[in-house]
Amino acid sequence: AQSVTQLGSHVSVSEGALVLLRCNYSSSVPPYLFWYVQYPNQGLQLLLKYTSAATLVKGINGFEAEFKKSETSFHLTKPSAHMSDAAEYFCAVSGPFGNEKLTFGTGTRLTIIP
Amino acid sequence: DTGVSQDPRHKITKRGQNVTFRCDPISEHNRLYWYRQTLGQGPEFLTYFQNEAQLEKSRLLSDRFSAERPKGSFSTLEIQRTEQGDSAMYLCASSFPGGTDNTQYFGPGTRLTVL
Numbered sequence: 001a002q003s004v005t006q007l008g009s010h011v012s013v014s015e016g017a018l019v020l021l022r023c024n025y026s027s028s029v030p031p032y033l034f035w036y037v038q039y040p041n042q043g044l045q046l047l048l049k050y051t052s053a054a055t056l057v058k059g060i061n062g063f064e065a066e067f068k069k070s071e072t073s074f075h076l077t078k079p080s081a082h083m084s085d086a087a088e089y090f091c092a093v094s095g096p097f098g099n100e101k102l103t104f105g106t107g108t109r110l111t112i113i114p
Numbered sequence: 115d116t117g118v119s120q121d122p123r124h125k126i127t128k129r130g131q132n133v134t135f136r137c138d139p140i141s142e143h144n145r146l147y148w149y150r151q152t153l154g155q156g157p158e159f160l161t162y163f164q165n166e167a168q169l170e171k172s173r174l175l176s177d178r179f180s181a182e183r184p185k186g187s188f189s190t191l192e193i194q195r196t197e198q199g200d201s202a203m204y205l206c207a208s209s210f211p212g213g214t215d216n217t218q219y220f221g222p223g224t225r226l227t228v229l
Contacts (some may be wrong), residue, residue, distance in 0.1 A: 004156075009154075036220075041223075041225070042223070043118070043205055043220035043221050043223050044157070044205070044207075044220040046217055046218075046219070049217065090156050090157070092156075097211070097216075098216055099145065099209055099216040099218075101147065101162060101170065102147075102149075102157070102159065102218060103159070104156030104157050104158070105156050106154075106155055106156050107154075107155070107156050
């Protein structure tokens with residue numbers, strides 16, 4: 001069985017500040033991990049994914065995430081927040097081949113303070 | 115390539131009515147997934163197809179729900195005798211597991227409101 005826990009359903013940061021969204025996973029097989037972003041009334045867009053090739057993964061829009069097996073974490077970061085980053089962010093896990101069904105966390109709503 | 119499309123984008127229906135949603139995957143994507151997302155929650159897996167074969171169904175998919183992908187291209191999701199608890203966003207995704215990119219690409223979703 002696989003699961004994802006996202007700590008903090010709401011996160012607010014000032015424009016230009018560091019963004020840190022937390023994700024911890026549980027998986028009985030080597031996981032594939034994903035971060036998706038969802039804007040209001042839209043579908044999900046892939047930000048980045050971990051496929052075991054490298055522990056530090058760079059994605060679109062300046063986001064990156066680091067896979068830490070010892071901490072079972074895959075936190076999402078961005079050095080400098082932009083107003084356009086305001087959205088809902090979902091962490092998801094699948095495995096063992098990365099093309100199975102996705103199990104999502106409950107999401108974190110990111111608000112950017114001008 | 116125009117991405118995953120879903121129709122309709124919004125559907126309002128009365129309790130007890132049947133509704134059907136359509137999903138057109140990215141061309142040549144042989145895998146198609148359905149997810150349901152309720153307000154304030156992450157998407158939950160419902161079912162998926164490999165070509166026309168339905169390979170897995172979640173326990174969330176009650177007897178009132180049925181999904182098809184008759185020719186291995188578009189898919190339909192039907193809900194019979196809708197209930198207010200069926201109100202949600204229904205998301206479709208597609209992927210090509212055999213390629214270099216097996217990412218699931220999502221459509222814009224169909225928002226269902228049951229009155």
